Amino acid sequence: MTMCCMSSQTHTPASDSLPVSEDTLQSVLSLMLPADADDGDLYIEHSTAESLALEEGRVKHVSASTHQGMGARVIKGEASGHAFTDRLDPAALMEAGKSARAIALSGETKGPVAIHPDHSSPALYQNINPSEGVDFLQRKTLLEELDALARSLDPRVKQVFANVSSSFSDIHIIRMDGGHLHDARPLVRLNISVVVEQNGMRETGSAGGGGRFSLSRLTEGDEAKRLVREAVRLAILNLDAQEAPAGTFPVVLGPGWPGILLHEAIGHGLEGDFNRKGTSVFSDKMGQQVAARGITVVDDGTIHERRGSLTIDDEGTPSNRTVLIEDGILTGYLMDRQNARLMGMQPTGNGRRESYAHPVLPRMTNTFMLAGKDEPDDIVASLDRGIYAVNFGGGQVDITSGKFVFTTSEAYYVENGKIQHPVKGATLIGLGHEVLQKVSMIGNDLKLDPGVGTCGKGGQSVPVGVGLPTLRIDELTIGGTET
Amino acid sequence: MSLPTESSSHAPSLSYLAAKLIDEARKAGATYVDALAVNDTGDSISVRNGAVESVEREDAQGMGLRAFVETDRGLAFATASSSDVSESGLKKLAEQVVLMARISEPDPNAMPPVGANHPDADELKEWNKKHPGGNPGWDIGQARDAALHCEDVARHYSDKITNSEGAEASFGHNRVAYASCDGFAAEYGKSSASISVSVIAGSGEGMQRDYAWHRARHVNDLRSPELIAEEAASRAVSRLNAGSMHSGHSSIVFEPRTATSLLGHLVGAINGRSVLQQRSFLTDALGQTIFPDFVNIEDKHDHPEGLGNRLFDGEGTRCSAHSLIDRGVLTTFLTDRYTAKRLNMQETGSAMRGLTGDIGIGSSNLIWQPGSHSQKAMLKEIGNGLLVTELIGFGVNPVTGDYSRGAGGFLIENGEISRPVQGITIAGNLKEMFANIELVGSDLSWFGSTAVPSIAVSGMTIAGQ
Numbered sequence: 015m016t017m018c019c020m021s022s023q024t025h026t027p028a029s030d031s032l033p034v035s036e037d038t039l040q041s042v043l044s045l046m047l048p049a050d051a052d053d054g055d056l057y058i059e060h061s062t063a064e065s066l067a068l069e070e071g072r073v074k075h076v077s078a079s080t081h082q083g084m085g086a087r088v089i090k091g092e093a094s095g096h097a098f099t100d101r102l103d104p105a106a107l108m109e110a111g112k113s114a115r116a117i118a119l120s121g122e123t124k125g126p127v128a129i130h131p132d133h134s135s136p137a138l139y140q141n142i143n144p145s146e147g148v149d150f151l152q153r154k155t156l157l158e159e160l161d162a163l164a165r166s167l168d169p170r171v172k173q174v175f176a177n178v179s180s181s182f183s184d185i186h187i188i189r190m191d192g193g194h195l196h197d198a199r200p201l202v203r204l205n206i207s208v209v210v211e212q213n214g215m216r217e218t219g220s221a222g223g224g225g226r227f228s229l230s231r232l233t234e235g236d237e238a239k240r241l242v243r244e245a246v247r248l249a250i251l252n253l254d255a256q257e258a259p260a261g262t263f264p265v266v267l268g269p270g271w272p273g274i275l276l277h278e279a280i281g282h283g284l285e286g287d288f289n290r291k292g293t294s295v296f297s298d299k300m301g302q303q304v305a306a307r308g309i310t311v312v313d314d315g316t317i318h319e320r321r322g323s324l325t326i327d328d329e330g331t332p333s334n335r336t337v338l339i340e341d342g343i344l345t346g347y348l349m350d351r352q353n354a355r356l357m358g359m360q361p362t363g364n365g366r367r368e369s370y371a372h373p374v375l376p377r378m379t380n381t382f383m384l385a386g387k388d389e390p391d392d393i394v395a396s397l398d399r400g401i402y403a404v405n406f407g408g409g410q411v412d413i414t415s416g417k418f419v420f421t422t423s424e425a426y427y428v429e430n431g432k433i434q435h436p437v438k439g440a441t442l443i444g445l446g447h448e449v450l451q452k453v454s455m456i457g458n459d460l461k462l463d464p465g466v467g468t469c470g471k472g473g474q475s476v477p478v479g480v481g482l483p484t485l486r487i488d489e490l491t492i493g494g495t496e497t
Numbered sequence: 498m499s500l501p502t503e504s505s506s507h508a509p510s511l512s513y514l515a516a517k518l519i520d521e522a523r524k525a526g527a528t529y530v531d532a533l534a535v536n537d538t539g540d541s542i543s544v545r546n547g548a549v550e551s552v553e554r555e556d557a558q559g560m561g562l563r564a565f566v567e568t569d570r571g572l573a574f575a576t577a578s579s580s581d582v583s584e585s586g587l588k589k590l591a592e593q594v595v596l597m598a599r600i601s602e603p604d605p606n607a608m609p610p611v612g613a614n615h616p617d618a619d620e621l622k623e624w625n626k627k628h629p630g631g632n633p634g635w636d637i638g639q640a641r642d643a644a645l646h647c648e649d650v651a652r653h654y655s656d657k658i659t660n661s662e663g664a665e666a667s668f669g670h671n672r673v674a675y676a677s678c679d680g681f682a683a684e685y686g687k688s689s690a691s692i693s694v695s696v697i698a699g700s701g702e703g704m705q706r707d708y709a710w711h712r713a714r715h716v717n718d719l720r721s722p723e724l725i726a727e728e729a730a731s732r733a734v735s736r737l738n739a740g741s742m743h744s745g746h747s748s749i750v751f752e753p754r755t756a757t758s759l760l761g762h763l764v765g766a767i768n769g770r771s772v773l774q775q776r777s778f779l780t781d782a783l784g785q786t787i788f789p790d791f792v793n794i795e796d797k798h799d800h801p802e803g804l805g806n807r808l809f810d811g812e813g814t815r816c817s818a819h820s821l822i823d824r825g826v827l828t829t830f831l832t833d834r835y836t837a838k839r840l841n842m843q844e845t846g847s848a849m850r851g852l853t854g855d856i857g858i859g860s861s862n863l864i865w866q867p868g869s870h871s872q873k874a875m876l877k878e879i880g881n882g883l884l885v886t887e888l889i890g891f892g893v894n895p896v897t898g899d900y901s902r903g904a905g906g907f908l909i910e911n912g913e914i915s916r917p918v919q920g921i922t923i924a925g926n927l928k929e930m931f932a933n934i935e936l937v938g939s940d941l942s943w944f945g946s947t948a949v950p951s952i953a954v955s956g957m958t959i960a961g962q
Contacts, residue, residue: 073600074601076600094551095553412706415919419892438897491922497744
């Protein structure tokens with residue numbers, strides 16, 4: 015077996031940060047892989063994370079964590095064996111390798127399908143710990159300033175919660191084919207949440223942002239202050255929110271984070287595992303029209319410094335821009351190596367795992383719809399009687415039936431093309447394979463979210479991004495209380 | 498098929514690690530400190546279409562440290578965690594957490610880990626005898642056979658079952674050592690085994706998926722693979738041809754599986770920390786009647802069926818059984834030592850400890866006392882409405898109690914189930930939903946550490962066609 019380093023400026027000399035010797039890892043690989051394995055790898059991770067949280071005007075919660083370990087994996091046909099250990103001594107690694115091997119003695123080999131050699135990929139983020147150069151005191155000062163700002167904006171602000179966190183993950187992937195890949199991933203996040211009170215009524219508002227860049231981006235400049243203003247604005251706005259209507263209405267989605275619609279309604283249903291198994295409502299729809307003409311949806315992990323971006327995925331495949339829907343036609347799935355092999359397709363750089371202690375699953379990166387031609391104002395003005403939803407909380411989908419939900423956190427009732435009043439948080443529900451067919455106007459204002467998305471699947475959380483231009487959907491069920 | 502066996506471990510004992518961390522933190526300058534060391538060992542095997550799909554083995558350890566330092570304005574603290582159990586790793590962790598505590602802002606109300614109401618040595622001994630932990634009674638081969646059998650029964654339940662997402666069986670045990678600088682030190686073990694299956698009925702755009710699972714402390718207490726399989730398959734089949742329904746106000750029956758979420762919302766709202774932060778719709782409700790007088794809810798720290806048993810909480814505070822809702826009245830908020838002091842309340846021993854981060858608050862085993870109506874009798878009494886068997890999404894505002902979630906289930910007409918329903922939402926406000934509970938079922942069901950019967954609520958809004 016020959017070793018090679020990925021040929022690109024992105025990958026630092028691999029052995030620099032490798033906490034175990036190459037020789038040991040090679041021994042584990044040879045012990046673990048039977049001759050007829052289809053694939054296999056070792057994933058060695060060292061991660062650190064730091065968090066400061068402010069409440070009641072004080073940065074009272076300071077925490078840090080360090081974790082490291084190895085995941086060993088053997089794949090044979092549809093079967094896979096995994097072992098995870100956080101002891102990086104040779105004996106523990108060998109034991110993990112043996113456990114992973116056990117599965118391969120029972121699985122049925124499908125025979126290798128040629129996977130195209132990976133192209134080299136440019137670095138999408140810097141190989142630096144994002145907290146470097148921004149010491150704890152600077153972070154603390156930032157949170158205190160944001161607290162003071164929030165309280166100065168409106169006397170109704172009663173509680174302010176601010177949190178700044180950063181993490182740095184250094185990963186090595188040693189593949190069965192001899193490839194040794196390395197990635198170092200910075201990630202930062204700032205969150206503001208406020209509680210406001212008026213006449214005994216309380217409401218809350220929050221805002222956040224971040225990405226794969228240095229914390230200094232948050233401590234310098236005005237972005238952090240903008241987030242505070244946004245959180246306070248939302249909370250105050252919701253004090254005056256009226257009951258949302260219940261029933262089926264036309265809905266206009268604002269640009270940016272409402273792209274969570276695509277993540278739930280479309281993205282999950284196109285992940286390779288569900289489609290190989292035939293359990294997704296999209297399983298037999300490739301090449302068919304699943305959205306209105308003019309709609310193009312992509313999953314793009316290659317955007318510079320975005321929260322959902324990856325230079326390489328957790329199997330070492332470089333990130334890609336995968337077109338999921340082109341002009342309304344379903345064109346692409348999101349693939350890891352195992353599902354790609356079993357479906358006779360190519361991996362798309364979407365094999366992801368939360369950590370060394372989790373198996374690889376096909377996951378999204380940054381999922382968004384390309385801009386159309388309509389003016390956003392015209393789209394809102396087109397509503398006779400409906401909802402204009404600008405901001406959302408979380409969402410969820412049932413892959414098999416296609417049902418998805420997402421819940422508004424800033425929405426307005428619109429009549430005769432004019433915004434009337436804000437409405438309380440309501441859940442919107444629809445079917446993934448139908449909702450985009452009901453789109454009648456696409457804005458020219460594509461926006462990506464501010465860097466706040468976390469996607470959960472199979473008990474694993476990974477950072478993701480979404481994006482959307484202003485969009486009119488002619489019919490969606492709105493879960494309000496006003497009938 | 499040869500399968501992995503128990504790996505031998507040469508790691509230092511957890512109690513040693515916890516004690517050593519306290520030493521190191523004091524050397525590094527901590528005034529008060531408490532520490533946790535944990536070890537998790539687990540195996541899981543998943544099968545699909547009659548063949549093994551994946552085998553996973555985990556062996557993980559971790560340590561968490563909380564250190565308080567004295568400043569001229571009071572005590573400040575920080576938390577940190579690591580999995581590096583080497584002597585140098587312990588020292589590094591201790592130095593890191595003390596350094597961070599010095600940066601942290603002091604809190605005049607800080608509650609350092611000294612003088613908590615700890616259980617005594619006899620109680621600890623008795624508890625460990627009663628709850629030994631250890632292997633829950635499977636090896637990987639037995640787990641594989643259980644998963645294969647469970648999936649097989651589910652797939653062959655009906656010819657309407659068209660596909661499978663597979664079955665999974667897992668088992669594991671963990672050990673936890675806790676020590677605080679006031680001399681309290683304890684170690685305990687927990688074990689659990691679980692089995693789950695998920696199958697699909699119908700085809701194309703008409704596909705419906707459903708699942709069933711059970712988790713118990715020992716394999717002998719697990720529901721049989723056949724029962725779990727039948728529940729998953731019959732649920733998937735019963736959802737076929739689901740349609741929408743008209744919007745309007747309606748009575749809703751939450752079956753136990755969905756009623757657990759109502760208990761979850763209650764516990765979130767009476768969390769002392771949320772109350773202190775004014776992020777709860779029940780901030781001002783202590784001592785008030787928030788449910789009808791036939792509703793009683795308890796938090797029991799030691800129950801033969803519950804998976805949430807604990808002798809002491811994440812700060813070493815002795816746990817006891819207590820009422821949360823007594824004849825409709827909210828009797829307490831859940832507290833750790835800090836929130837109890839701030840809210841001027843009794844400690845409920847509800848501190849939940851992760852390795853790092855701030856201490857959370859949570860219940861042990863939650864039990865909603867059952868009523869006298871069978872679910873069938875409840876439907877009869879309700880007459881017309883909706884039986885909710887599925888909820889999706891996160892549409893609950895914890896500050897206001899406003900509630901709007903995606904739902905699926907069955908239309909109730911003339912006291913009986915008439916047809917499956919999907920693609921609708923149910924909405925209301927939790928305060929009103931709690932007050933508008935009409936009936937509590939007799940069908941108490943356990944889900945891990947929560948036990949709940951069917952619950953009927955009137956006056957909610959359904960959005961559909």
